[in-house]
Amino acid sequence: MNQxxxxxxxxxxxxxxxxxxxxxxxxxxxxxxxxxxxxxxxIHFDFLCRFPECSFKDRIAKMGGQIYPITRRSKNPxxxxxxxxxxxxxxxxxxxxxxxxECMMNDMTPLLLAKRFGIPRRIYHxxxxxxxxxxxxxxxxxxxxxxxxxxxxxxxTDLWACSQQAARWAFPKTVLENQAYRIIPNAIPVEKYRYxxxxxxxYRRQLGLEHAYVIGxxxxxxxVKNQGFLLDAFATFHQQYPDAVLLLVGEGPDRPVLEQRAxxxxxxxxxxxxxxxxxxxxxxQAMDLFAMPSQFEGLGIAAVxxxxxxxxxxxxxxIPQEVRFRDKVAFVxxxxxxxxxxxxAHLREQGSNRTDGCESARAAGYDIQAEAIHxxxxxxx
Numbered sequence: 001m002n003q004x005x006x007x008x009x010x011x012x013x014x015x016x017x018x019x020x021x022x023x024x025x026x027x028x029x030x031x032x033x034x035x036x037x038x039x040x041x042x043i044h045f046d047f048l049c050r051f052p053e054c055s056f057k058d059r060i061a062k063m064g065g066q067i068y069p070i071t072r073r074s075k076n077p078x079x080x081x082x083x084x085x086x087x088x089x090x091x092x093x094x095x096x097x098x099x100x101x102e103c104m105m106n107d108m109t110p111l112l113l114a115k116r117f118g119i120p121r122r123i124y125h126x127x128x129x130x131x132x133x134x135x136x137x138x139x140x141x142x143x144x145x146x147x148x149x150x151x152x153x154x155x156x157t158d159l160w161a162c163s164q165q166a167a168r169w170a171f172p173k174t175v176l177e178n179q180a181y182r183i184i185p186n187a188i189p190v191e192k193y194r195y196x197x198x199x200x201x202x203y204r205r206q207l208g209l210e211h212a213y214v215i216g217x218x219x220x221x222x223x224v225k226n227q228g229f230l231l232d233a234f235a236t237f238h239q240q241y242p243d244a245v246l247l248l249v250g251e252g253p254d255r256p257v258l259e260q261r262a263x264x265x266x267x268x269x270x271x272x273x274x275x276x277x278x279x280x281x282x283x284x285q286a287m288d289l290f291a292m293p294s295q296f297e298g299l300g301i302a303a304v305x306x307x308x309x310x311x312x313x314x315x316x317x318x319i320p321q322e323v324r325f326r327d328k329v330a331f332v333x334x335x336x337x338x339x340x341x342x343x344x345a346h347l348r349e350q351g352s353n354r355t356d357g358c359e360s361a362r363a364a365g366y367d368i369q370a371e372a373i374h375x376x377x378x379x380x381x
Contacts, residue, residue: 022053025055045065046068047067068087088117100125105145105148106140108152121157131145149171152172160181162186195285203283207272214289215237215344218284219249227248230246233341281309291313293334300320304325307324308358313329
């Protein structure tokens with residue numbers, strides 16, 4: 001493929017997406033939001049996945065996308081390198097763009113092979129802001145991330161990030177100083193999150209929560225998302241407000257530990273583990289308050305969704321403050337359980353007076369319809 005060839009407007013743009021996992025998380029939802037918005041006659045998406053199963057595979061199939069699974073490097077490095085080399089050798093000529101969405105830069109192989117085999121547009125998109133895995137494996141991945149970030153601008157043609165914090169985590173000093181990167185908003189289909197009192201009432205009846213004060217959280221059940229801390233804070237709050245209920249929406253490896261913790265704190269009956277759900281917009285309607293105590297986030301797309309649905313939010317002070325676009329958003333230290341309980345009480349006492357945040361989300365640049373057009377222009381430029 002000619003590296004200097006521009007993409008004619010009347011030719012389909014073929015994009016290879018890298019970074020999807022077997023989970024339904026913020027990164028995966030972000031990617032699908034954009035792909036579904038833009039998929040059609042003029043743009044085609046395929047997915048290179050380092051897992052046997054790819055999240056949203058049914059939605060990818062509906063778009064007409066092909067999923068190419070390869071072995072994870074950590075599982076079998078020899079098989080991984082053999083498979084990924086064969087893939088790019090056989091398929092690279094079919095693609096105009098590789099869009100590499102990553103939380104860590106511990107593996108540059110897709111971008112390196114994309115450059116070697118002639119994919120002209122190579123985008124590295126940073127979605128994270130830290131690494132808290134202190135295991136041996138995590139430390140090795142962190143070292144590789146620091147090593148690769150020094151030269152990512154020599155391999156990628158475009159550097160994108162979901163926030164300034166994510167940019168500082170991923171890009172070398174020269175790139176940051178020269179502002180040689182773009183911030184791409186974690187945009188969402190805002191109308192899906194528009195507040196409707198009828199939907200709220202119906203879901204609260206369905207969940208048996210008509211008379212409860214409902215605190216909600218959406219996220220992968222993992223130590224980085226810090227749900228154990230949220231249980232501690234909720235237990236303190238629940239002592240003051242026994243009608244309070246906590247909804248945990250999501251699945252993950254920490255679920256058994258969290259369920260046991262709820263038992264130990266004697267709040268098990270007030271904590272509902274809902275698992276992975278496809279009706280998150282409707283569940284947000286049923287909530288009174290959204291809580292996100294993450295140890296870090298690239299941006300925090302769940303907080304964007306919650307604000308768009310009109311919810312007041314309590315967010316970790318480790319989350320980039322640029323995610324805020326409405327008034328009732330408090331950033332509270334995750335070193336203070338009492339501080340979180342007090343913030344919950346304060347927002348409860350303020351009352352609801354709930355209105356949706358769709359127009360605020362659009363004004364802040366989180367409307368997928370507008371932002372997808374912008375990304376399409378960037379891909380074709």
